[in-house]
Amino acid sequence: MKIMQNIAQVREKICAAAAQAGVESEKIHLIAVSKTVGAQEIEEAYSAGVRSFGENRVQEFLNKSKALPKDIRWNLIGRLQTNKVKYIINNGVELLHSLDRFSLAEELQKECIKKDAFIDVLMQVNIAEEQSKSGLYLREVDPFLEQIAVFDRIRLKGIMTIAPYTTDRSYLRSVFAQAKVLYDTKKNEFPNFEYLSMGMSNDYEDAILEGANMVRVGTAIFGDRIYNK
Numbered sequence: 761m762k763i764m765q766n767i768a769q770v771r772e773k774i775c776a777a778a779a780q781a782g783v784e785s786e787k788i789h790l791i792a793v794s795k796t797v798g799a800q801e802i803e804e805a806y807s808a809g810v811r812s813f814g815e816n817r818v819q820e821f822l823n824k825s826k827a828l829p830k831d832i833r834w835n836l837i838g839r840l841q842t843n844k845v846k847y848i849i850n851n852g853v854e855l856l857h858s859l860d861r862f863s864l865a866e867e868l869q870k871e872c873i874k875k876d877a878f879i880d881v882l883m884q885v886n887i888a889e890e891q892s893k894s895g896l897y898l899r900e901v902d903p904f905l906e907q908i909a910v911f912d913r914i915r916l917k918g919i920m921t922i923a924p925y926t927t928d929r930s931y932l933r934s935v936f937a938q939a940k941v942l943y944d945t946k947k948n949e950f951p952n953f954e955y956l957s958m959g960m961s962n963d964y965e966d967a968i969l970e971g972a973n974m975v976r977v978g979t980a981i982f983g984d985r986i987y988n989k
């Protein structure tokens with residue numbers, strides 16, 4: 761029951777933030793980040809109406825997608841090793857949030873051709889240039905986009921970013937605002953642009969206020985993660 765209540769609360773906060781931002785709350789996509797979470801908990805979220813889930817490990821995604829309802833939209837949100845690409849193409853991934861380097865784009869293109877498939881991706885940007893995180897620095901974005909322009913199997917659907925972990929809300933907001941500027945600029949060039957994925961349990965309201973239309977919320981739905989597997 762706790763998960764249902766958490767989801768109701770997250771949805772309420774999304775609605776409030778959307779209202780404050782002047783956008784319709786239906787335009788904000790909620791991804792329930794279910795990494796480390798068991799099938800039973802995912803089913804509880806599913807029965808509360810959640811259909812989009814986020815995983816960061818390929819093997820875990822494969823196990824869960826096999827066992828859980830087929831209408832779940834699986835989002836891959838973590839850094840993806842190039843040698844895992846073969847497991848995700850044509851295998852039920854709705855959206856890959858973490859295109860962060862040329863070698864990954866190259867491998868995605870290659871595997872898509874092999875399987876006569878396409879892949880929807882977000883480009884991950886590292887606005888605050890944190891070394892602990894992946895993602896392109898802002899100044900790397902244009903050269904990167906030029907480099908991958910030939911990869912016709914990769915459908916670039918928008919931008920993903922992870923904000924620094926901080927309680928400094930004005931700094932957080934400025935990071936999100938920079939991602940929004942980038943998103944708006946590129947939206948003019950890329951007809952498939954649709955998603956600005958930013959905001960996690962600690963900061964999704966601020967992200968929405970700055971223009972996020974996709975938030976990735978784990979802890980606030982499923983509780984603290986236990987990494988002792």
Ligand SMILES: *Cc1c(COP(=O)(O)O)cnc(C)c1O
Nearest residue numbers: 793837960961962976977978979
């Ligand atoms: C784990 C994770 C989330 C969810 O984080 P919470 O703080 O638990 O909401 C969102 N995005 C990415 C990329 C993650 O790895």
